[in-house]
Amino acid sequence: MHGNKEILAVQNLSKVYDKExxxxxxxxFQQGKIYGIIGPxxxxxxxxxxxxNLLEAPTAGDIYFKGNIISMNGGTALAARREMTMVFQKPLLFRASAADNVAYGLKARNYPKDKIQERVETLLEKVGLKGFAGRNATTLSGGEAQRVALARAVAFEPSxxxxxxxxANLDPSNVELIEQLIMDLNRETxxxxxxxxxNIFQAKRIAHEVxxxxxxxxxxxxETKQIFTTPQDPRTRDFVEGRMIC
Ligand SMILES: Nc1ncnc2c1ncn2[C@@H]1O[C@H](COP(=O)(O)OP(=O)(O)O)[C@@H](O)[C@H]1O
Ligand SMILES: [Mg+2]
Structure with a gap:
């Protein structure tokens, strides 16, 4: 959209394993939006x-972060990595307290100690885990663990x-909580x-663009509405109408 700032872009990107x-x-991708990437x-x-996420190099092509071309081994990649983070299907937590897990990125970035504690408390409350600060991550349910992982991911305010x-592994109430959190964070920050x-329904519920x-x-x-109501390609139509096997 005109006037929006680009956060990430790729051009002529190719990845070949055994095949392409x-x-x-x-x-x-423009700053400030929620994107859904869907597909079987x-x-x-x-x-x-x-x-x-700059975890893996493409076979060919260019990646841009905030308008700067990224060289995988150079300082540009390092700077970009500091501004983004990833949450996986399976929460990767340390065998430590919920609070220590959330504090991890803040400590690594040398936040002052009192600020860390304050932010950890705010974040745990935000993900519905007030009172869980001292709980060891190994004792959390899947949904709780994923909420801690999300709190940890957003703690340092990545762009x-x-x-x-x-x-994908969570029950509907945890899914709803996390979707709400994503929408709140997007709106507030x-x-x-x-x-x-x-899950096409999740993309439909919270993505601005698909x-x-x-x-x-x-x-x-x-735009999400366009993709779901007036898809232009028959394959998109099949997928959003549930006729393509996931
Ligand atoms: N490390 C890898 N080595 C070889 N093939 C891979 C590797 N990772 C993914 N692939 C293949 O790349 C294709 C895309 O996989 P993936 O990106 O995981 O798809 P999706 O997340 O959409 O299900 C698949 O055919 C998969 O088997
Ligand atoms: Mg996958």
Whole structure:
């Protein structure tokens, strides 16, 4: 959209394992939006997200973060990595208290001690876990653990949060809590979210824009309402109407 600032973009991106699993001519994400990347299993969603997170190098192509081209081994990648983080399907927590888990990124970034404690308390309350500060992460339920992982991810106020099927293992009440949290954070802080999901309903509920990936390529991208009500490509229609197997 005109006037919006780009946070992440890729150009002529290709990833080849045994075969080419991702081929994106151009894909661009604007600051302050919630994006849903949908598509059947094997479409290349997770591969794209790992590349976007600069965890994995593309076989070819360019990645831009806030308008700067990223060189994987250089200072640009380091600076970009400091501004983004990823939440996975399975929460990766340390065998430590919920509070220590949330504090992790803040300590690494040398936040003052009193500020850390204050922020950890605020965040635990925000994810519905007030009173859980001292609980060891190993004793948390799946939903609680994922909420701690999310609190940890947003603690240092990244400008971009990448989510890979982050609610896929959770019960409906935890899914709702996390979706609400994403919408609140986006509205309150302008944080950008790129959310990979095979769950079209989740994309429909909370994404502003949707990218439909199929066999490593973008079939269609647009405003969520448009993608769901007037898809232009028959494959998009099949997918959003539940006729394509996930
Ligand atoms: N490390 C890897 N080595 C070889 N093939 C891979 C690897 N990671 C993913 N793939 C393949 O790339 C394709 C896309 O996978 P993935 O990005 O995980 O899809 P999605 O997340 O949309 O289900 C699949 O065919 C998958 O088997
Ligand atoms: Mg995946």
């Amino acid at each position: 699993v991702l081929k994106l001519d151009k894909l661009s 299993s094997g479409a290349g969603k997770s591969t794209f997200l790992r590349i976007a 971009l949060l990448l989510l890979d099927e982050a609610t 302008g944080m950008t979210f790129i959310m990979v999901t095979h 990218v439909f990936l199929h066999e490593g390529r973008i079939v269609e991208m647009g």
